[in-house]
Amino acid sequence: MEKIPMTHKGHVALETELKQLKSVERPAIIRAISEAREHGDLSENAEYHSAKEKQSFIEGRIKELEGVLSLAEVIDPTKLSGSIKFGATVTLVDEDTDEEKTYQIVGEYEAKIENGLLNIKSPIARALIGKEEGDSVEVRTPGGDRAYEVLKIAYI
Numbered sequence: 001m002e003k004i005p006m007t008h009k010g011h012v013a014l015e016t017e018l019k020q021l022k023s024v025e026r027p028a029i030i031r032a033i034s035e036a037r038e039h040g041d042l043s044e045n046a047e048y049h050s051a052k053e054k055q056s057f058i059e060g061r062i063k064e065l066e067g068v069l070s071l072a073e074v075i076d077p078t079k080l081s082g083s084i085k086f087g088a089t090v091t092l093v094d095e096d097t098d099e100e101k102t103y104q105i106v107g108e109y110e111a112k113i114e115n116g117l118l119n120i121k122s123p124i125a126r127a128l129i130g131k132e133e134g135d136s137v138e139v140r141t142p143g144g145d146r147a148y149e150v151l152k153i154a155y156i
């Protein structure tokens with residue numbers, strides 16, 4: 001199996017979610033199913049069917065998180081330097097609009113673009129890998145071709 005790169009912060013977040021699902025969500029849904037069963041006929045019991053559906057989702061998410069965490073390779077960005085690689089925090093300027101954006105390149109399970117966490121597999125991240133400060137980067141995105149200049153690279 002291929003290792004899944006992630007930052008320490010991302011690893012801790014997934015472990016926290018897994019612990020929450022196992023210790024809080026799972027017992028709560030088991031209680032809800034038990035209570036719904038007490039209401040009688042299960043074929044027309046909406047509470048029971050809803051609780052079973054939620055239980056299925058929780059169990060699936062637990063399995064997914066356990067799988068991801070078992071393959072996780074935690075990378076400490078503070079021990080890295082140089083050109084852009086996994087874990088880098090990169091400040092870019094859009095060459096068309098002069099808009100500055102800062103992203104950290106992270107693993108796919110911790111990526112959240114609205115928080116500036118860019119998936120390593122995204123078109124922008126793939127185009128940035130190996131680049132240096134001052135380099136210009138052409139990126140083909142779903143919204144069209146974009147050009148960025150790398151202003152700053154930091155490993156924090």
